[in-house]
Amino acid sequence: MSTVRVPDAVPTPNQDSEALRKAFQGWGTDEKAIIRVLGQRNAFQRRKIREAYHQLYNELLVDRLFSELSGDFRTAVILWTLDPAERDAKLANEALTKKKRKIVDQLKPIIEIACATSPQHLMSVRKFYCILFNSSLEEAVSCTVSPPLRKLLMGLVSSYRYEGETVDGDVSKSDATLLHNAMKKKKLDDENLVWILTTRSFFQLRATFEFYKQNYGNPIDKDIKKCSSSDLSSILQMAVCCIDTPEKHFAEVVRASIVGLGTDEASLTRAIVSRAEIDMMKVRGEYFNANKSSLDNAVIGDTSGDYKDFLMTLLGAKI
Amino acid sequence: MSTVRVPDAVPTPNQDSEALRKAFQGWGTDEKAIIRVLGQRNAFQRRKIREAYHQLYNELLVDRLFSELSGDFRTAVILWTLDPAERDAKLANEALTKKKRKIVDQLKPIIEIACATSPQHLMSVRKFYCILFNSSLEEAVSCTVSPPLRKLLMGLVSSYRYEGETVDGDVSKSDATLLHNAMKKKKLDDENLVWILTTRSFFQLRATFEFYKQNYGNPIDKDIKKCSSSDLSSILQMAVCCIDTPEKHFAEVVRASIVGLGTDEASLTRAIVSRAEIDMMKVRGEYFNANKSSLDNAVIGDTSGDYKDFLMTLLGAKI
Numbered sequence: 001m002s003t004v005r006v007p008d009a010v011p012t013p014n015q016d017s018e019a020l021r022k023a024f025q026g027w028g029t030d031e032k033a034i035i036r037v038l039g040q041r042n043a044f045q046r047r048k049i050r051e052a053y054h055q056l057y058n059e060l061l062v063d064r065l066f067s068e069l070s071g072d073f074r075t076a077v078i079l080w081t082l083d084p085a086e087r088d089a090k091l092a093n094e095a096l097t098k099k100k101r102k103i104v105d106q107l108k109p110i111i112e113i114a115c116a117t118s119p120q121h122l123m124s125v126r127k128f129y130c131i132l133f134n135s136s137l138e139e140a141v142s143c144t145v146s147p148p149l150r151k152l153l154m155g156l157v158s159s160y161r162y163e164g165e166t167v168d169g170d171v172s173k174s175d176a177t178l179l180h181n182a183m184k185k186k187k188l189d190d191e192n193l194v195w196i197l198t199t200r201s202f203f204q205l206r207a208t209f210e211f212y213k214q215n216y217g218n219p220i221d222k223d224i225k226k227c228s229s230s231d232l233s234s235i236l237q238m239a240v241c242c243i244d245t246p247e248k249h250f251a252e253v254v255r256a257s258i259v260g261l262g263t264d265e266a267s268l269t270r271a272i273v274s275r276a277e278i279d280m281m282k283v284r285g286e287y288f289n290a291n292k293s294s295l296d297n298a299v300i301g302d303t304s305g306d307y308k309d310f311l312m313t314l315l316g317a318k319i
Numbered sequence: 320m321s322t323v324r325v326p327d328a329v330p331t332p333n334q335d336s337e338a339l340r341k342a343f344q345g346w347g348t349d350e351k352a353i354i355r356v357l358g359q360r361n362a363f364q365r366r367k368i369r370e371a372y373h374q375l376y377n378e379l380l381v382d383r384l385f386s387e388l389s390g391d392f393r394t395a396v397i398l399w400t401l402d403p404a405e406r407d408a409k410l411a412n413e414a415l416t417k418k419k420r421k422i423v424d425q426l427k428p429i430i431e432i433a434c435a436t437s438p439q440h441l442m443s444v445r446k447f448y449c450i451l452f453n454s455s456l457e458e459a460v461s462c463t464v465s466p467p468l469r470k471l472l473m474g475l476v477s478s479y480r481y482e483g484e485t486v487d488g489d490v491s492k493s494d495a496t497l498l499h500n501a502m503k504k505k506k507l508d509d510e511n512l513v514w515i516l517t518t519r520s521f522f523q524l525r526a527t528f529e530f531y532k533q534n535y536g537n538p539i540d541k542d543i544k545k546c547s548s549s550d551l552s553s554i555l556q557m558a559v560c561c562i563d564t565p566e567k568h569f570a571e572v573v574r575a576s577i578v579g580l581g582t583d584e585a586s587l588t589r590a591i592v593s594r595a596e597i598d599m600m601k602v603r604g605e606y607f608n609a610n611k612s613s614l615d616n617a618v619i620g621d622t623s624g625d626y627k628d629f630l631m632t633l634l635g636a637k638i
Binding site: 119123126127130134135136137138139142147150151154155158159160161162163164166191195198199200201 | 438442445446449453454455456457458461466469470473474477478479480481482483485510514517518519520
């Protein structure tokens with residue numbers, strides 16, 4: 001599922017730290033060496049490198065990367081180097097504090113963290129959020145997001161869903177009926193719809209969506225779209241997609257980030273950095289199916305320099 | 320704050336396990352020995368005893384206690400022996416599955432776990448809940464509790480509040496205004512009221528309640544009571560009390576459990592077992608202030624036998 005290419009013989013964390021230190025020293029920075037080391041290590045290995053680097057040189061690796069690098073390359077390398085839960089806490093905070101023209105675009109990272117990562121990961125993100133920002137994630141959401149989006153968003157970020165794969169067919173059936181009733185009333189802030197989406201396990205919800213489609217004719221996100229073109233409708237469609245087929249959501253994030261003039265580097269970086277170790281293989285397949293062109297070529301065409309090399313390394317390119 | 324009397328020289332977990340094993344063996348069970356060992360150990364020591372016992376005798380201590388003991392004494396000893404988060408997960412599940420005549424009484428343990436324990440503890444309770452009951456706590460709440468209680472309850476059990484003691488005076492001021500607006504409208508399911516109570520840190524909320532009282536004349540729980548006599552009003556008053564002065568809430572739980580004919584042993588046990596290591600000293604002081612009589616005498620007067628001896632041991636009586 002991961003596209004990250006970890007070499008067969010991995011240097012020790014101390015050796016990797018020394019290689020990074022060497023890349024930082026002297027005239028200029030050796031960006032290629034940084035890509036070679038960090039771009040080819042998994043989350044556990046990167047944590048060990050952060051710890052070893054700190055112990056060896058008494059400085060934080062992330063701080064040093066910040067002072068050595070710049071631009072989109074710096075952002076990508078730092079997001080990748082951070083603990084994944086700390087990274088997502090920072091992405092969530094940025095989303096909640098940096099206004100965007102469209103609230104739906106602004107809240108995208110929050111929906112992704114709440115609906116397309118594991119319950120355990122979301123719990124860790126919330127812990128990091130409290131430590132880093134002296135506020136709970138749900139508190140920040142409630143202060144930033146107004147009704148009618150607030151209830152749904154707060155429910156999504158506060159959930160700690162059951163992780164087991166057991167699915168109850170009767171529950172899927174009755175939940176699908178409740179969801180369909182909400183659709184019939186065109187009531188997207190329906191109480192049942194919100195508690196079902198915010199508390200049921202991901203496996204249970206996928207079964208419910210499947211039952212819904214088979215019994216009521218349409219996939220539920222299509223019915224949500226038909227109800228209204230409000231922000232709430234867009235957010236609900238996004239949440240359903242992230243729960244049901246996260247690879248579709250992220251393939252679309254990549255596509256939207258490169259389409260037209262200019263590139264939305266923040267979104268491109270977020271999608272690749274956050275999914276490289278989870279389901280980037282599937283995202284790549286989904287991208288191809290949807291666009292009849294390769295995600296890798298799209299990235300190559302829209303980026304350049306060290307930034308391009310780094311993203312391509314995360315996508316498994318040989319360096 | 321704790322009333323549990325841990326001896327100066329504590330036996331090793333292996334020695335404690337051997338003493339327990341001895342108490343189980345032979346003709347009859349030596350209840351006094353069980354009280355002497357388990358009733359005088361803190362949560363960390365009890366965990367070590369559980370582990371040592373399991374390793375030495377290849378059986379779960381809690382299972383053995385279940386087969387050796389009976390009645391209210393058994394319930395109390397087992398609740399005390401469990402990991403506190405596992406205990407609360409079980410209490411929450413019992414509350415959600417065992418119907419009581421009054422929903423407010425039924426939901427009391429849920430409010431206590433959500434509002435009178437630390438955010439970290441609540442998180443651990445939710446983890447245990449998923450492991451033990453194949454469902455998340457908030458999912459169980461949403462299936463059991465109907466509107467208008469559901470929104471508040473789900474928010475309370477899903478919270479992971481900031482634990483720091485920092486308080487923002489401006490936030491207290493503006494939150495108190497929002498709360499007062501809800502009171503003026505007599506709207507107890509007001510959106511602002513719910514998100515303030517379910518997301519702000521306990522320290523922040525206490526400062527807000529204080530500001531409210533000083534500026535609007537009444538403590539907020541009095542104003543909530545004046546709004547209506549509904550279940551939602553009772554639950555809100557209880558939540559405010561558990562957040563603001565948990566010792567008052569638990570002093571009242573003890574009083575209500577012994578008042579009149581008969582004793583509500585389940586509530587009495589829950590109050591003493593769950594607060595003995597947290598704030599039982601304060602609960603005892605509060606009980607005396609409110610009732611002009613001692614909590615210890617009340618327990619002695621309403622209980623008997625090993626059950627009485629065990630509760631009194633948790634209250635610090637010498638044995």
